[in-house]
Amino acid sequence: MLRDGRLLVLAFSVFAVLIGFFLASVAEHQQMQLEKQTVGATAKEQWDTQGVKNPHAAAHFGIYVFKPDSPLASVEPGLRQYTGQTLWLEPHKRNGARFSPAADQGLAGRFGQASAGFVLYALLPLLVIALAFNAVTQERELGTLRMLHSLGVSATRLLLGKFIGLLLAFMVVLLPAMAVAIIILYQNFDLAGDDILRLSALSGTFFMYYAVFAALAMSTSIHFKSSRLALFTLVAFWTSSVLIAPRLGAAAAEMMVPIPSATAFWAGIKKDIQQGLDNDGDHQAREALFKNQMLKQYGVAQVEDLPVGYAALKRSFNDSYSERVHALHFDRLSDAFERQSRFIHIASLLGPSIAMRSVSMTLSGMDLAHQRHFEDAAEKYRHYFIGLTDDWDRERSHGTERGALGHDSDWGGVKAFSYTPPSVSFALHHAPADLLVLLAWLVAALIWLLFSAKRLKP
Amino acid sequence: MFPNKTLLEARQLVVNYKNHRAIDGLDLSVPAGCVYALLGGNGAGKTSTINTFLGFNRPTGGNVFIDGESPDQNPTVVRAKLAYLPENVALYEYMSGLENLSFFCTLANIRISRQHAHDLLMNTGLQTDAHDRRVSTYSKGMRQKVGLAIASAKQAKVMLLDEPTSGLDPSAANDFARRIRAAADLGMAVLMATHDLFNAKQVADRIGIMKAGRLVEEFDAHTVAHDELEHKYLAHARGLL
Numbered sequence: 001m002l003r004d005g006r007l008l009v010l011a012f013s014v015f016a017v018l019i020g021f022f023l024a025s026v027a028e029h030q031q032m033q034l035e036k037q038t039v040g041a042t043a044k045e046q047w048d049t050q051g052v053k054n055p056h057a058a059a060h061f062g063i064y065v066f067k068p069d070s071p072l073a074s075v076e077p078g079l080r081q082y083t084g085q086t087l088w089l090e091p092h093k094r095n096g097a098r099f100s101p102a103a104d105q106g107l108a109g110r111f112g113q114a115s116a117g118f119v120l121y122a123l124l125p126l127l128v129i130a131l132a133f134n135a136v137t138q139e140r141e142l143g144t145l146r147m148l149h150s151l152g153v154s155a156t157r158l159l160l161g162k163f164i165g166l167l168l169a170f171m172v173v174l175l176p177a178m179a180v181a182i183i184i185l186y187q188n189f190d191l192a193g194d195d196i197l198r199l200s201a202l203s204g205t206f207f208m209y210y211a212v213f214a215a216l217a218m219s220t221s222i223h224f225k226s227s228r229l230a231l232f233t234l235v236a237f238w239t240s241s242v243l244i245a246p247r248l249g250a251a252a253a254e255m256m257v258p259i260p261s262a263t264a265f266w267a268g269i270k271k272d273i274q275q276g277l278d279n280d281g282d283h284q285a286r287e288a289l290f291k292n293q294m295l296k297q298y299g300v301a302q303v304e305d306l307p308v309g310y311a312a313l314k315r316s317f318n319d320s321y322s323e324r325v326h327a328l329h330f331d332r333l334s335d336a337f338e339r340q341s342r343f344i345h346i347a348s349l350l351g352p353s354i355a356m357r358s359v360s361m362t363l364s365g366m367d368l369a370h371q372r373h374f375e376d377a378a379e380k381y382r383h384y385f386i387g388l389t390d391d392w393d394r395e396r397s398h399g400t401e402r403g404a405l406g407h408d409s410d411w412g413g414v415k416a417f418s419y420t421p422p423s424v425s426f427a428l429h430h431a432p433a434d435l436l437v438l439l440a441w442l443v444a445a446l447i448w449l450l451f452s453a454k455r456l457k458p
Numbered sequence: 459m460f461p462n463k464t465l466l467e468a469r470q471l472v473v474n475y476k477n478h479r480a481i482d483g484l485d486l487s488v489p490a491g492c493v494y495a496l497l498g499g500n501g502a503g504k505t506s507t508i509n510t511f512l513g514f515n516r517p518t519g520g521n522v523f524i525d526g527e528s529p530d531q532n533p534t535v536v537r538a539k540l541a542y543l544p545e546n547v548a549l550y551e552y553m554s555g556l557e558n559l560s561f562f563c564t565l566a567n568i569r570i571s572r573q574h575a576h577d578l579l580m581n582t583g584l585q586t587d588a589h590d591r592r593v594s595t596y597s598k599g600m601r602q603k604v605g606l607a608i609a610s611a612k613q614a615k616v617m618l619l620d621e622p623t624s625g626l627d628p629s630a631a632n633d634f635a636r637r638i639r640a641a642a643d644l645g646m647a648v649l650m651a652t653h654d655l656f657n658a659k660q661v662a663d664r665i666g667i668m669k670a671g672r673l674v675e676e677f678d679a680h681t682v683a684h685d686e687l688e689h690k691y692l693a694h695a696r697g698l699l
């Protein structure tokens with residue numbers, strides 16, 4: 001097979017396509033990183049130098065935060081296109097990372113973008129098929145299978161040998177591209193130990209994924225009389241695994257777990273804030289209750305006599321209620337998205353591609369779980385700096401007087417948002433279902449291969 | 459010279475393909491050192507017989523034995539004892555003759571040195587300068603020689619040949635016949651399906667004529683006259699006998 005000029009041509013095209021996509025992704029990734037850094041730095045500087053103003057007005061100036069992407073995102077950009085990269089943090093309101101709940105892109109859209117990841121999970125299986133579909137049918141057609149059979153060559157040994165040879169040939173095709181990709185990564189990013197672990201885990205799962213296709217292709221080649229029929233069947237399987245399953249799964253998931261439209265989502269939050277959760281009473285009732293509490297706590301008869309600014313007190317109270325409502329709705333939304341992605345897995349029966357794509361997004365830190373981890377950290381940070389401005393506003397005013405002022409020294413004292421992305425174990429913790437599906441496919445494919453070997457007819 | 463032990467035997471063999479009966483109660487035996495030529499028109503059942511010995515076909519009825527073993531029950535043992543040469547020897551086109559020989563031997567767990575491989579090819583009469591050329595440039599006769607080398611590397615007790623000389627020029631066919639004869643003289647049992655009467659008479663010890671899945675006539679090749687053989691063969695083919 002190695003002598004077959006085919007392999008060289010294939011190796012070269014795979015190399016070119018992969019490196020091409022990869023370089024483009026790396027360039028895009030770096031461009032984004034740079035933009036994020038400059039915009040982030042400028043935004044923080046503008047925040048720090050707001051001058052003298054009311055602390056709450058300063059809070060309304062807002063702060064931009066950015067999700068730092070793992071270098072692996074240049075292999076697998078995952079949800080980047082759909083979730084956006086910036087998060088605008090402002091008072092009273094929690095924003096999604098342009099993660100509009102009514103994503104115009106259906107779930108299916110998340111599966112079909114061209115990237116190095118797309119080449120790896122969608123195109124390379126085709127290459128495996130191209131290398132393997134006639135592994136046995138060709139020998140049968142040429143008659144060498146009869147020769148081998150009459151020589152007493154054990155079918156199992158022959159097929160396992162072919163299977164291993166096939167995987168090796170495939171590695172020969174893939175290794176140059178992988179080596180260059182790793183060099184490019186090293187040159188362009190500071191690879192942390194965690195990135196290396198993620199990269200290794202990713203390579204391992206991809207290898208499993210290709211082994212599934214290789215074993216299936218070999219078994220198919222055993223069962224069909226002609227190479228053409230085997231190829232036809234395998235391409236049909238590829239289509240179902242790579243193209244049909246994700247769409248079918250997405251359609252099923254969208255039906256089973258409806259996601260509210262953006263309008264409905266925000267309206268729901270607004271309504272819960274206005275009317276109150278459970279028996280909390282509506283906005284006015286809650287405020288009245290709070291006012292009485294404060295008067296009692298400070299031992300005064302009217303708000304004008306409070307030693308601290310009542311506007312700031314009331315705002316903190318309302319904000320914390322609103323945060324509760326937001327958290328509830330955002331968690332519900334995230335859970336719904338998570339449940340959706342679990343439902344997509346039903347379609348994994350049609351092929352291992354959904355699971356592979358899902359694992360690769362998770363290991364690259366570009367999936368829903370990582371997005372949620374980031375957004376939760378950003379929300380915490382929002383509480384932190386809005387809380388600070390509220391403290392200043394409350395302490396520097398009293399009663400209904402609203403003369404509190406803050407200075408650059410205050411603004412500059414607000415710590416910058418520093419976010420450490422979760423480690424590879426977080427990623428693995430969020431991928432057991434996918435890994436299990438892949439493993440199940442691999443085991444099934446290998447068993448079928450061994451079983452087919454036993455039934456091999458010359 | 460040899461204790462003429464029966465190495466190939468078919469007893470009341472019946473082979474059906476679906477509803478079609480290809481072999482219909484065949485009795486045949488080939489002892490060590492004997493070349494048995496199987497004649498018969500197209501569709502007489504020659505290939506089916508050979509394939510049954512190889513284990514490619516399963517007997518519908520009756521039995522076949524190779525050195526006392528049934529290919530159905532002991533496929534590995536049986537295959538170790540026999541060598542097979544079809545009309546078109548299937549080889550890997552992008553490998554040289556030498557590489558094909560080594561490759562097949564490796565897969566069959568036969569250890570041979572490079573020198574031994576060269577010797578084996580030489581013994582079949584394949585020119586030395588062809589050993590390292592791609593098989594895709596070989597003629598039919600040259601492929602046949604590589605096939606023969608593979609068979610002899612195996613040191614099989616039994617050789618099954620399916621029209622080995624068809625398509626070979628007379629001198630190549632003659633050369634091939636001599637090598638088969640030599641192998642048999644060393645104690646091999648050879649079963650050869652052929653349409654080449656001349657070749658059969660030249661190389662074989664026994665000749666059988668098959669028709670509709672049965673053996674209809676057997677001769678001692680050393681005593682039957684060529685004319686008589688031709689006469690009988692044609693008569694059977696025309697349905698006169």
Ligand SMILES: Nc1ncnc2c1ncn2[C@@H]1O[C@H](COP(=O)(O)OP(=O)(O)OP(=O)(O)O)[C@@H](O)[C@H]1O
Nearest residue numbers: 475478479480498499500501502503504505506507
């Ligand atoms: N795989 C098969 N499926 C169905 N019928 C078959 C098959 N192989 C052979 N036959 C039939 O069995 C009969 C015997 O065929 P076989 O190939 O053994 O004849 P043969 O003597 O080798 O003929 P030839 O001289 O043409 O090679 C024929 O009628 C043929 O049509």
Ligand SMILES: [Mg+2]
Nearest residue numbers: 504505506620
């Ligand atoms: Mg035939």
